Amino acid sequence: MREDASVMHVDADSFFASVETRQKPSLARTPVLVGGTGPRGVVATANYEARAYGCRSAMSMAQARVLCPTATVLTPRFPAYAAHSALIMDTLRELSPLVQPVSLDEAFVDLAAGPFASDPVAGADLARRLIYNRSGLVVSVGLGRSKLIAKLASDAEKPHGFTVVTGDLEDDFLLRKPVAALSGVGPATDTTLRRLGIVTVAHLRAAERDELVRTLGEAAGWNLYRLARGDDPRPVVVEREAKSVGAERTFAEDLRQWELPGALDDVLARALRRLQRHGGGARTVTVKVRLSDFTTVTRSVTVAQPTSEVEQLREAARGALTAANPTEPVRLLGVALSGLTHWAQLRLPTPEDVETASRADGQSTATGLLESTNGRPPELLLPSSESPTDALVAHPSTEGAGALTEATTVDVDAASPSSADSLDDDEERLPAPLTVHTCSVGLDVAHEAYGAGWIARTADGVVTVRFEGPGTEPGPERTFDVRRELLMRIAPPAPCPPRRLTSLPSTAELTAAAPPALAEGDTPGSADAPAPDPSS
DNA sequence: TCTGGGGTCCTAGGACCC
DNA sequence: TCTGGGGTCCTAGGACCC
Numbered sequence: 001m002r003e004d005a006s007v008m009h010v011d012a013d014s015f016f017a018s019v020e021t022r023q024k025p026s027l028a029r030t031p032v033l034v035g036g037t038g039p040r041g042v043v044a045t046a047n048y049e050a051r052a053y054g055c056r057s058a059m060s061m062a063q064a065r066v067l068c069p070t071a072t073v074l075t076p077r078f079p080a081y082a083a084h085s086a087l088i089m090d091t092l093r094e095l096s097p098l099v100q101p102v103s104l105d106e107a108f109v110d111l112a113a114g115p116f117a118s119d120p121v122a123g124a125d126l127a128r129r130l131i132y133n134r135s136g137l138v139v140s141v142g143l144g145r146s147k148l149i150a151k152l153a154s155d156a157e158k159p160h161g162f163t164v165v166t167g168d169l170e171d172d173f174l175l176r177k178p179v180a181a182l183s184g185v186g187p188a189t190d191t192t193l194r195r196l197g198i199v200t201v202a203h204l205r206a207a208e209r210d211e212l213v214r215t216l217g218e219a220a221g222w223n224l225y226r227l228a229r230g231d232d233p234r235p236v237v238v239e240r241e242a243k244s245v246g247a248e249r250t251f252a253e254d255l256r257q258w259e260l261p262g263a264l265d266d267v268l269a270r271a272l273r274r275l276q277r278h279g280g281g282a283r284t285v286t287v288k289v290r291l292s293d294f295t296t297v298t299r300s301v302t303v304a305q306p307t308s309e310v311e312q313l314r315e316a317a318r319g320a321l322t323a324a325n326p327t328e329p330v331r332l333l334g335v336a337l338s339g340l341t342h343w344a345q346l347r348l349p350t351p352e353d354v355e356t357a358s359r360a361d362g363q364s365t366a367t368g369l370l371e372s373t374n375g376r377p378p379e380l381l382l383p384s385s386e387s388p389t390d391a392l393v394a395h396p397s398t399e400g401a402g403a404l405t406e407a408t409t410v411d412v413d414a415a416s417p418s419s420a421d422s423l424d425d426d427e428e429r430l431p432a433p434l435t436v437h438t439c440s441v442g443l444d445v446a447h448e449a450y451g452a453g454w455i456a457r458t459a460d461g462v463v464t465v466r467f468e469g470p471g472t473e474p475g476p477e478r479t480f481d482v483r484r485e486l487l488m489r490i491a492p493p494a495p496c497p498p499r500r501l502t503s504l505p506s507t508a509e510l511t512a513a514a515p516p517a518l519a520e521g522d523t524p525g526s527a528d529a530p531a532p533d534p535s536s
Numbered sequence: 537t538c539t540g541g542g543g544t545c546c547t548a549g550g551a552c553c554c
Numbered sequence: 555t556c557t558g559g560g561g562t563c564c565t566a567g568g569a570c571c572c
Contacts, residue, residue, distance in 0.1 A: 015572095035540075042540045044572095057572085062537045103542090103572045186570045219546055220569090240544095248541060274542095284564090294539070298566060334541085 002145050005166050006112040006120040007236060009142045009150035010092060010127060012084075013159035015105035017047035019084050020074055020442065022136045023493055024454055026466055026474035031055070031071035033064050037441060038252050040331075044076055048159060072456075074442030080492035081105075084135055087495045091130045095123050098236045108147055110236035121164055128162065136470070136498035145170065148232035152181060170230050175202040182227055189216060204228040241340075245274035245282075248334030254292045255330040260321060263333050268317050271335040272310060281306035281344025285313055287320035288334035296332075299323040308344035313337070434487040436461040445487045450478060452490060469493050 012018065016034040021027045031050035035043040041061035053068035061073065085104040092099045092107055096114030101107045109127070116123025124141050131139050140161035142153025149170060153163040156173075165173045178200055180190045192215055198204050204212075205228040213221030226232065247270035255263055264287070275282055286300040301316040301323075317335055432438075434445055439458040445465055446452045453467035453475065461482050468475030470493050480487055 038540095040538085040540075044540075058540080060537055060539060063539095064537095066537070106572070184570070188569060217547065243544070246542075250540060286565095296567085300565065302564070332540090336543090 001231070001233065002112065003167060004112065004120060005143045005145050005149070005164055006110065006117065007144055007147055007150040008109040008111050008120065008124050008127065009144075009147070009154040010088070010107050010109065010131075011140045011142075011154045011158070012088065012105040012131075013138050013140055014045050014047045014051075015084075015137075016045035016076060016081055017050075018137050019080050020077075021047065022495075022498075023080065023470045024442075024466070025468050025470070025472060027072055028474075031068050033061065033068070033071045033073045034076055034442075035061050035064075035073075037061065037073055037075055040250050040252065046071075072441075075440040077442060077444070077492050083492070084137060084495045087135050088131055088137070088139070091134060092127060094130070095127055098238060100236045100238060108150065108236045111143075113236075124164070125162070133497055135495045137495075146230070146232035147234050147236070148183070148227055148230065149174070151183060152177060155181070174228075174230055175200065175205065177201045179204050179224075182224070184220065184223055184227070189220065192216065201228050242278055244336050244338035244340065245271060245278055246286075246334060246336030247271040247274065248288060248332060250290075250332045251330070255333070257326070260326070260330060260333070261318070263330075264317055264321055264335070265314070267333050268314060268335045271337055272313065275308060275337050275340075278340060280340060280342040281308040282313070282337035283307075283339030283341075284337070285316040285320055286334075286336040286338065287317055287324055288332070288336070289321070289324045289326045289330055290332035290334075291326060291328040292331055293328060294331070297324045297326070302339065305345040306339060306341040306343065431488040431490045434463070434482050434489050436482060438489060439463050439482065444490050444492050446490045447478075447480070447485075447487055452493070463487070470496050471499060 017032045020032055020034060032047045033043050033050055033055060034045045035041050043055060043057055043059045043061055043064050045057060046055035050068050050071050055064040055068050081104050089099060089101055089107060092109050095116055096109050096111050098110035098113040099107055111120040111123045120143055124143050128139050128141050131137060138160050140154045140158045142150045143164040144150040144153050145167055149165050153165045154161060156163045179185050179193050179198060198207055204224060209225045212225050247267050249267050283306045284300050284302040286298055288296060288298045290296045299320040301320045303316060307313060439455060441455050441458055443455050445455055450467045452469055453465040455463050456466045456477060457464040462479060463482055464477050464479045466475055466477045
């Protein structure tokens with residue numbers, strides 16, 4: 001265990017909602033909910049104004065609307081969040097090469113590996129200032145000797161926290177925490193621990209190791225035994241290989257039997273797009289079916305060789321769905337692709353492969369491989385752009401190297417016969433005309449005369465657009481009938497510095513001010529100049 | 537007012553091999 | 555005829571994270 005508190009955890013406060021209020025000035029200081037807007041939507045993020053009404057993440061949107069009827073409910077705009085996330089991560093990488101993103105809005109940084117090794121507190125302070133000055137987003141920061149402590153520290157004073165827990169303060173800080181604050185203790189484990197009379201980390205530390213292992217299992221028991229002692233040697237690691245990719249969809253209304261194959265193709269198409277992005281192939285296709293009574297069944301099919309062939313993966317998915325055999329109406333369908341590799345079998349396997357497949361998994365697998373060839377030339381293993389493997393070289397080819405193609409040329413759209421209009425498409429091309437089917441509150445649009453804005457309300461093809469952006473004052477609203485007037489859906493605005501900020505807020509100001517007031521740039525002496533970039 | 541979507545990891549049981 | 559035990563792979567479910 002290191003001596004200095006040089007592990008930093010950075011967490012953007014109510015991230016999705018904060019990006020929204022940054023880009024929609026009229027929403028500043030008003031309650032905002034971001035999440036599913038459909039009948040079965042849940043809240044992804046509630047800003048602090050909405051939390052004041054009791055709204056929380058993961059709550060059903062219907063409930064949140066009841067709690068806070070005045071809240072603006074926005075459809076998530078992932079491209080905007082991804083752009084802000086990238087800016088945050090890039091900024092952190094200026095402070096250390098060891099940055100481990102945990103999600104779009106969270107990261108661990110090992111400051112001991114960078115220029116702030118001798119003064120991690122200064123590094124952490126700079127991190128929050130740089131992020132604020134470049135994006136207008138406020139983060140909470142925690143510093144500790146381990147990930148465990150850093151994470152708890154960033155959580156200690158949200159929003160806007162800046163908490164340093166040095167070694168000598170660690171026990172004092174840790175032992176008071178409820179066990180549920182520990183990463184790895186969710187509702188189920190919390191209940192189990194409560195039955196043992198364990199509520200705080202102090203209780204947990206007093207517990208017998210054997211009892212923890214007995215009641216929670218080998219891994220979880222040991223893990224909590226160590227965490228209770230502040231023993232967390234997990235290093236900050238830059239990148240980890242993805243183990244699976246997938247997609248799932250909850251339907252507005254439960255699906256009947258006959259609707260399942262089409263819906264499965266839809267979900268599979270999205271999963272395949274992610275596989276395509278990952279590059280290479282997958283061996284196992286897992287289909288998840290959630291019934292109307294919320295019971296969930298998963299069935300999986302594993303093929304002999306990793307593949308990126310649409311037909312073969314679709315066949316596997318259909319087989320898994322059949323095995324799941326849903327007898328009730330279905331509310332959710334999911335497809336996960338695992339056993340990922342950076343290469344994939346795209347052509348007829350060699351006789352040796354078929355033999356191996358037969359031995360490994362019976363005749364159905366071998367048949368699947370054969371059927372997927374469609375009379376194309378025999379061959380072969382495809383390299384990804386990143387990591388060609390020896391397997392490729394070792395694999396005999398009868399048609400020559402000309403048969404080699406990028407795995408990313410797989411025709412994914414062949415798996416998706418549904419409308420190109422769907423908002424599900426996470427790789428849609430913009431700009432594109434707004435249609436009755438693509439109106440969603442929160443989306444970015446532009447009008448030839450009025451410029452860029454966002455959809456504030458929508459009903460039956462009639463949309464109200466508020467024309468404003470991150471660099472403007474709150475703007476006016478205008479209403480259009482999208483069947484008669486052209487509105488273009490456009491990409492979200494890029495992240496940008498907050499307006500009218502001429503000096504970095506001091507640590508004291510950052511800690512004292514509420515986020516909305518700060519975001520307005522109410523620093524004394526502020527003018528209309530952009531924020532200086534202290535890194536330059 | 538019923539409960540999203542992207543993932544990771546763990547457990548337990550069965551098949552199979554040696 | 556009955557019975558080992560370890561290792562690996564696969565599957566299904568569940569807990570957990572954000």
